[in-house]
Amino acid sequence: MKHLLRIAIGLAIVAYLxxxxxxxxxxxxxxxxxxxxWQEPADHNLPQASRQILTTPDGIMLSGWWIAxxxxxxxxxxxxxxxxxxxxxxxxxFSIMSADGSGVLAMSYRxxxxxxxxxxxxxLHADALLAYRHxxxxxxxxRIVIFGESLGSGVALNLARQVKTKAxxxxxPYLSIVEQARLSYPWLPVxxxxxxxxxxxxxxxxxxxxxxxxxxxxxxxxxxVQSERLAASGNPALVTRKxxxxxxxxxxxxxxxxxxxxxxLSQIR
Numbered sequence: 001m002k003h004l005l006r007i008a009i010g011l012a013i014v015a016y017l018x019x020x021x022x023x024x025x026x027x028x029x030x031x032x033x034x035x036x037x038w039q040e041p042a043d044h045n046l047p048q049a050s051r052q053i054l055t056t057p058d059g060i061m062l063s064g065w066w067i068a069x070x071x072x073x074x075x076x077x078x079x080x081x082x083x084x085x086x087x088x089x090x091x092x093x094f095s096i097m098s099a100d101g102s103g104v105l106a107m108s109y110r111x112x113x114x115x116x117x118x119x120x121x122x123x124l125h126a127d128a129l130l131a132y133r134h135x136x137x138x139x140x141x142x143r144i145v146i147f148g149e150s151l152g153s154g155v156a157l158n159l160a161r162q163v164k165t166k167a168x169x170x171x172x173p174y175l176s177i178v179e180q181a182r183l184s185y186p187w188l189p190v191x192x193x194x195x196x197x198x199x200x201x202x203x204x205x206x207x208x209x210x211x212x213x214x215x216x217x218x219x220x221x222x223x224x225v226q227s228e229r230l231a232a233s234g235n236p237a238l239v240t241r242k243x244x245x246x247x248x249x250x251x252x253x254x255x256x257x258x259x260x261x262x263x264x265l266s267q268i269r
Contacts, residue, residue, distance in 0.1 A: 014035030038114030063114030069103030121196035154198030216247025
C-alpha cells in the first residue's frame with residue numbers, strides 16, 4: 001500500500017512539474033492572442049481612418065489606424081488595445097470617439113494587425129513611447145489622452161508615468177498581470193514564473209495626471225475589485241472610478257463611457 005502511495009505521489013509531482021513547465025514555456029501564447037493580418041479600417045466602417053506606420057529602433061514595422069483631429073482644440077487619443085484580435089474589434093468605438101472631431105491613434109502591438117515582431121512587455125512599453133513621441137511632434141501634450149483597455153491599461157499606465165499628457169483613461173484595467181495569473185492559475189507560483197508582469201499597481205503610483213477608470217460590474221474576465229484596488233493604489237486626488245451596472249468586460253462605449261469621458265475631459269484644465 002505504501003509503495004502504491006509513493007508511486008501516486010511521484011506521478012502527481014511529475015504531472016505538476018510538467019504542467020508548470022508547459023505553462024512557463026508557453027506563457028506568452030496565453031497572454032497575447034495575436035491576429036497578424038492587416039485589417040483595413042475602411043473594411044470595418046471606418047473610412048475616415050488611414051494606415052499609420054512607425055518603425056522601431058530595432059527595425060520592426062508597426063501598423064496602426066489614424067484618425068486626424070478635425071478641431072484645433074480637440075483631444076487626440078493614443079489608444080492601446082486589448083490582448084485579442086487587435087484594432088478591428090474597436091472600429092465602432094473609434095468612430096464614436098472621433099465623432100466630435102477628436103483624433104485617434106491606435107497602433108497594433110507587435111505580432112498584431114500588420115505589425116511585425118512578437119509581443120513582450122518590454123517591447124510594448126518601448127513601442128508605446130515611440131507612438132507617443134510621434135504624436136508629441138504634432139500636438140501639444142495637453143491635447144494627448146492616453147487610453148488603455150484591458151491588457152493595454154498596463155501599457156497606458158507605464159507610459160503615463162514617463163510623459164506629459166492631458167489625462168489617462170482605463171477601461172476594464174487589472175491590478176497586475178501577476179494578480180490576474182494568480183486568479184486563473186492558483187496552483188502555480190506565478191510571481192516567480194511570469195516574465196511579463198505589467199505591474200499597474202506600481203505604475204499608477206507615479207502618474208501625475210488625472211486618471212479615469214471605467215469598469216463594468218458584470219466583468220468576469222477582470223473582476224471589478226481589481227480596478228478598485230488599482231484606484232486605491234493611485235493618488236486619490238487624481239483617480240476617478242466609474243462603474244457601469246451589468247456591463248461586461250470592456251464597457252460598450254455607446255452605453256455611457258462616451259458621454260462620461262467627454263464630460264470628464266471637459267473638466268480638466
